[in-house]
Amino acid sequence: MKEVLRNPFFYYIAVPVAVALCPVLIRGVYLPNAENSLKKERKQYDQARELIGQILDMDAERLDYAEQKGGSAEFDYATAVQNAAESYGISAAKYKLSSGTIVTSSGKKSQSANVSLDEVDVKTFAKFLSTIQLRWSNLQCTKVTLKKKKGAPDSWDVDLRFNYYY
Numbered sequence: 098m099k100e101v102l103r104n105p106f107f108y109y110i111a112v113p114v115a116v117a118l119c120p121v122l123i124r125g126v127y128l129p130n131a132e133n134s135l136k137k138e139r140k141q142y143d144q145a146r147e148l149i150g151q152i153l154d155m156d157a158e159r160l161d162y163a164e165q166k167g168g169s170a171e172f173d174y175a176t177a178v179q180n181a182a183e184s185y186g187i188s189a190a191k192y193k194l195s196s197g198t199i200v201t202s203s204g205k206k207s208q209s210a211n212v213s214l215d216e217v218d219v220k221t222f223a224k225f226l227s228t229i230q231l232r233w234s235n236l237q238c239t240k241v242t243l244k245k246k247k248g249a250p251d252s253w254d255v256d257l258r259f260n261y262y263y
Contacts, residue, residue: 174210181229191215206263214255222255235262
């Protein structure tokens, strides 16, 4: 093997063969793979555009949030809870909100609140909780208490404790 590698005729043959194989590999292997990848990415892009359109139809105010001072909307428990509750058909009579004052500790501001949902099913509650926390990334649910309503198969009273960090 060492003799073959030391022979200059080996390189006179191997280098032109390698150079000739490059265009063949590009045209036969790499180009079709790149075209397939492009088709997949375009399909994903079209699906993402549809989802973005649906999100904007549901909550068109999101575009205005970026234009406001500080790059995000001012947080208000009443508005946040009302919007999330309305999204899933929870009437104002079926939830109670009590929020505390804004507290500053170690230079960080926070505000706590208690939310009580009356007679909701588990699916609606889960959607409510995920929606409100997805919309407000600094909002944390610190406590959840579920109490089953007697006589109903899927009716619960839910008590939630939230903390929002400014």
